[in-house]
Amino acid sequence: MHIHKYEKIWLIFGIGSLFIFLTIVGVSAFAKGNQPPSGLTTIDPEKVDQTPPFNKPGLVKTGDNEYQLNMVASAFSYTPAQVEIPKGAKVTINVTTKDVIHGFEVVGTNINMMVEPGYVNSFTKTFDKTGEYTILCNEYCGAGHHMMTARIKVVD
Amino acid sequence: MANEKIKGKATENSNLKGTLASVFLLGFFLIFTWVSVYFLFLERL
Amino acid sequence: MNETLKVDRRDAKLALAHIYVAFIALALGGLAGLLQTLVRSGKFTLPANISYYTILTTHGVLLGLVLTTFFIIGFQFAAVSRTAGTFSDRVRFWGWIGFWLMTIGTAMTAFFILIGEASVLYTFYAPLQAHPGFYLGLTLVVVGSWISGFAIFAHYARWKKEHPSQVSPLLTFMAVVNMVLWLVCSLGVAATVLIQLLPWSLGLVDRINVLVSRTLFWYFGHPLVYFWLLPAYMIWYAIIPKIIGGKIFSDSLARLSFILFLFFSIPVGFHHQLMEPGVEPFWKYVQVVxxxxxxxxxxxxAFAMFATFEMYGRSKGATGLFGWLRKLPWGDARFFAPFVGMLFFIPAGAGGLVNASHQLNQVVHNTIWVTGHFHLTLATTVVLTFFGAAYWLIPHLSGRVMTKAMNRLAIIQTIVWAIGMAFMSGSMHFAGLLGAPRRSAFSTYGNSPQALEWIPYQIAQAVGGTILFIGIILVLVIVTNLAFFAPKGETEFPVGEVAETAERTPLAMENWKLLISITVALILIAYTIPFIDMIQNAPPGSKGYKLW
Incomplete structure (x- = not known):
């Protein structure tokens, strides 16, 4: 098929840019471990309260400066609703739901997960700055969806 | 076919400079937007 | 290409019926949209205990599913009848069956939403469980659209039989590609509705596999947006050149782009599920690519459009790098509305690349950035193109002509729309980058300082929403005038001709066995392994919840 010379230039430039974008996110994901949250652990959504670690939700120290934050989402709240995290802590957040699909967004960070019944979703982040972060549900879950929130305080 | 190609050549190259400039402006805008949000991602890492 | 210059009266009636329903949906859905932006400004509460989420569901279903599907099928019926000849009685009969099934389905769905039995939004994610009537209504809409699709295929097959070894008319070919795309992708939503959601909402089964249902939905959900976009591209490629007085840049490249859409718009649904548990990151990346x-x-x-405009401008004696821009018919609403739509597709496309890149998606996923994004793609690019098409299509079908006054009003309408959307979508994008969630009523999240930052943007959204509602009133005035009150007369159905310098189109482009095989192969590559994984490693299923 005949293609105009300028269109060839444009397509080489355009497609080339697309491949550069793909390479950047690909290397970042597979070489540096910046994969999106993709928890593969399953759980019985009706037995969340009896299944460790979600039978005792909250922050658990797992190593030198390493923590696990286990959270349970349900209509229309998170447990726990307030968490204090020491500054500089590397925290793996595990979250699951007892009922419908919820979102788990920590405003102003890259923590942004879908929380679906039957699955535990996880994401790891180091909290370098002190301050207060808002957690909110960003997937519609019912009449009280916009009231569903929690706080993280990063303290010295 | 050959005939069409010759005709094609005659009108080509000279008269689509504006198109080339336009699509490149568009392309730079795409790159600018993508890179901006990528930096936001890195900053929040 | 020009088999008939005028759409047959009987085919016109069928097309018009679809277009009327589309604009009624625009009126109701637009009102719902206005109310949403007002609620989110924090300065207004809905009267009589109406739920924000009922309004939101109404808005999404009426504008995302009804306006689009009805306008598209109506437009395609007209375009196919115009370029491949008048329908047979049988094709037209099935077209009407499709229309009535879709209309009954829409009425049913709307009924259950408005009585508050289906506030599940237009994505109806399980395990939120709507009334079975909601799912049944949606099924009728989809089945109706399938029947209309097969009516178009039958007409196309007859044309091919009567014109052996000829290339089909461009608009007909494009309509067929779009309906093939629609058929292949809507199998996914049909599967989740018929096999999973409907039996579960009727109580025939207790539990549902949520991830499988979402995956089937998004297998459908992304090609759905291309099903909206391709008719706009039909108008850009095949009709706008005629309106400005120019030529189609290249028939074969136009067809090639449609074929690429068929191949690549389906095996990409995971880019809506990038933040999701239960899907291996590798498969997410495959679909990102x-x-x-x-x-x-x-x-x-983009290249073809600029080239069409530049070639026309230069043929009129334009000089300099951008001199051709001045030669374009800025005073003609049939050109101006779609052109503004094209301009808005530039930021829309940029945002789309951000959404699709999995790490960048972490920044914007389920924030109001996404809402801002598809109000550029669908609610500006596609919708303004459809409005621009309505300005000649409706009078052509109703046997009337657009007056100068109406044309001027249509230009104003386009400007109003562009300003309103710049406010609304612009502030949505910025608020989204600051973390404001989509699909949420007004909330300060316990006076969180971060959430308080969003309020000025939410007020800007209400300002934009109000301006857009004025735009909706204007377009309804114009459309009503063109359908019922404009002076009688003949309006052209513009169909572009190919530039002389363009190459002849290869017949291989209509090898449907090959095209569909490649489409299916790509879908199988992208989905088979993760889908089997989902079923084999499935957690216990979910009961239904009605939490509104």
């Missing part, structure tokens, strides 16, 4: 491939035909389209 495929999603980027679907940008290529849009890059081609």
């Amino acid at each position: 495929l999603t980027f491939m679907v940008a290529i035909p849009s890059l081609m389209t």
Whole structure:
């Protein structure tokens, strides 16, 4: 098929840019471990309260400066609703739901997960700055969806 | 076919400079937007 | 290409019926949209205990599903009848069956939403469980659209039989590609509704596999947006050149871009599920790569559009790098509305690349950035193109002509729309980057300082929403005038001709066995392994919840 010379230039430039974008996110994901949250652990959504670690939700120290934050989402709240995290802590957040699909967004960070019944979703982040972060549900879950929130305080 | 190609050549190259400039402006805008949000991602890492 | 210059009266009636329903949906859905932006400004509460989420569901279903599907099928019936000849009685009969099934389905769905039995939004994610009537209504809409699709295929097959070894008319070919795309992708939503959601909402089964249902939905959900976009591209490629007095840049490249859309718009649904548990990151990345491939035909389209405009301007004696811009018919609403739509597709496409890149998606996923994004793609690019098409299509079908006054009003309408959307979508994008969630009523999240930052943007959204509602009133005035009150007369159905310098189109482009095989192969590559994984490693299913 005949293609105009300028269109060839444009397509080489355009497609080339697309491949550069793909390479950047690909290397970042597979070489540096910046994969999106993709928890593969399953759980019985009706037995969340009896299944460790979600039978005792909250922050658990797992190593030198390493923590696990286990959270349970349900209509229309998170447990726990307030968490204090020491500054500089590397925290793996595990979250699951007892009922419908919820979102788990920590405003102003890259923590942004879908929380679906039957699955535990996880994401790891180091909290370098002190301050207060808002957690909110960003997937519609019912009449009280916009009231569903929690706080993280990063303290010295 | 050959005939069409010759005709094609005659009108080509000279008269689509504006198109080339336009699509490149568009392309730079795409790159600018993508890179901006990528930096936001890195900053929040 | 020009089999008949005028759409047959009987075919016109069928097309018009679809277009009327589309604009009624615009009126109701637009009102719902206005109310949403007002609620989110924090300065207004809905009267009589009406739920924000009922309004939101109404808005999404009426504008995302009803306006689009009805306008598209109506437009395609007209375009196919115009370029491939008048329908047989049988094709037209099935077209009407399709229309009535879709209309009954829409009425049913709307009924259950408005009585508050289906506040599940237009994505109806399980395990939120709507009334079975909601799912049944949606099924009728989809089945109706399938029947209309097969009516178009039958007409196309007859044309091919009567014109052996000829290339089909461009608009007909494009309509067929779009309906093939629609058929292949809507199998996914049909599967989740018929096999999973409907039996579960009727109580025949207790539990549902949520992830499988979402995956089937998004297998459908992304090609759905291309089903909206391709008719706009039909108008850009095949009709706008005629309106401005120019030629189609290249028939074969136009067809190639449509074929690429068919290949790459389906195996990409995971880019809506990038933040999701239960899907291996590798498969997410595979679909991210495929999603980027679907940008290529849009890059081609951008070139073709600028080239069409420049070739026309230069043929009128334009000089300099951008002199051709001045030669374009800025005072003609049939050109101006779609042109503004094209301009808005530039930021829309940029945002789309951000959404599709999995790490960038972490920044914007389920924030109001996404809402801002598809109010550029669908609610500006596609919708303004459809409005621009309505300005000649409706009078052509109703046997009337657009007056100068109406044309001027249509230009104003386009400007109003552009300003309103710049406010609304612009502030949505910025608020989204600051973390404001989509699909949420007004909330300060316990006076969180971060949430308080969003309020000025939410007020800007209400300002934009109000301006857009004025735009909706204007377009309804114009459309009503063109359908019922404009002076009687003949309006042209413009169909572009190919530039003399363009190459002849290869017949291989209509090898449907090959095209569909490649489409299916790509879908199988992208989905088979993760889908089997989902079923084999499935957690216990979910009961239904009605939490509104």
